[in-house]
Amino acid sequence: MTLLSYQVFMAVVEQESFQKAAQVLQLTPSAISHAVAGMESELGFPLFIRSKQGVYLTNYGKELFPYIKNVLNSDEYLHQAVAQFNGLQKGVVRVGVFNSACVEWMPSLLKGFEQEYPNVQLDIYQGTYDDVYHWLKDGVVDVGFLSASSVGELANDPIYKDRIVCVVPKDFKTEHPGYITIEELKKQHFVTQREGCDADVNNVMTKYGLPGGGGSYIVDDMSAISLVMGGYGVCLVPELVMRKMPFPVDIYPLEVKEERTIVLAYARGDVFAPAVSRVREYILEQFEGELNHEV
Structure with a gap:
């Protein structure tokens, strides 16, 4: 095959x-x-299912997908290396990112990187932690923002600490001014996101024995906060989620310190294509010192 x-x-x-x-x-x-x-x-088996709804991979095709993707990635990296030898900085780098990081960080990162490296194209893939992890594993993206709790065995650099907070409706009154206790949370109805969307919050809820969502299988942050605003319950979220959330709700810190560590993870940690290396270096520079800030 060619x-x-x-x-x-x-x-x-x-x-x-x-x-x-x-x-x-x-x-x-x-x-x-x-x-x-x-x-x-040549392979001796079908790769695609043809139907009126579209063309989709067979199980054989799904098995081959990551290998073929790796071949194409290697070709892209080769072209990037040749361009570097010729004194050029060019190529395509695919970045996986979860929702709150995309909303908070990607606009400024994209603009700043484009100004510094106008010949390197950044393609953004937004999804859940699970999506980004599997995109990295399968070679769909080159680098990805993940939580340390979801990065598995992938090579990564920690870049940011983000505390877990409680979001409540506007008319909600806590038992203690300025914060909410675990015992108080145990009495609440929770809006929770679907498994795989927010592993850090799920871990905190499991750790303290907090009740589940009871029928809420939400994927995105905005929908969860909207339900809280409507009085359906309360929710725990990383603070980054609330930075640009346009809903009238209140936010309380927990009586205990719980946080997530955000990392920049890589499809390969042993060698970086030239353009991927530039993206990695640029992002790490932007987050220098963030791990030491108080949350």
């Missing part, structure tokens, strides 16, 4: 259509179809 075959495979996966993949690669739909058929013939 590099073009792998590019066709990835374009079909991303576009879920032979027609759209052809447009992206500037080929004819027939050429895409022939390339896929050639790969399937």
Whole structure:
């Protein structure tokens, strides 16, 4: 199989259509179809399920996906290295990021990095902790923002500490001015996010035996805070979540100090492509000293 075959495979996966993949690669739909058929013939098994709803990977295709992605990543890294040898800084770097980090940090990071390295393109992939972790493992993204509790065995650099706080409706009164106790929290109804969306909060709730959400399976922070605003319950969130949240709610620190550590994680920790190295260095510079601030 050729590099073009792998590019066709990835374009079909991303576009879920032979027609759209052809447009992206500037080929004819027939050429895409022939390339896929050639790969399937050479491999001896089907890669895609064709249906009226779209084109999707078979189980065989899903198994091969990370390997093909790694081949394409290696080709991109090779081009970046050649560009560096020629005195250029160019390439594409894909960054995975969870919601609150995306809202709070990515606008300024993107703008600042683009000004310093205009020939390096940053592609942003937003998702849950689980999404970012698997994107890193499968080579979909090069670097990713994660919590230390979700990074697993991936190489990483800790960059930020973020305390866990309690969000309550405006008319809520705590038993102690200025903070909320664990015993008080045990009496509350909680709005909780779906498993895999906020492992740090889930860990805190488990640690102190706090009640579950009882029917709330929320994915995004804004929806959870909206339910709190409406009086459905209270919730625990990392403080970063509330920085730009536009809802009229109150925020209380816990009587105990609980926090999450945010890390910058990597698909590979042993070697970095030139453009990936520039992104890593730039982000670490922006967060220098943040780990030592009081939360």
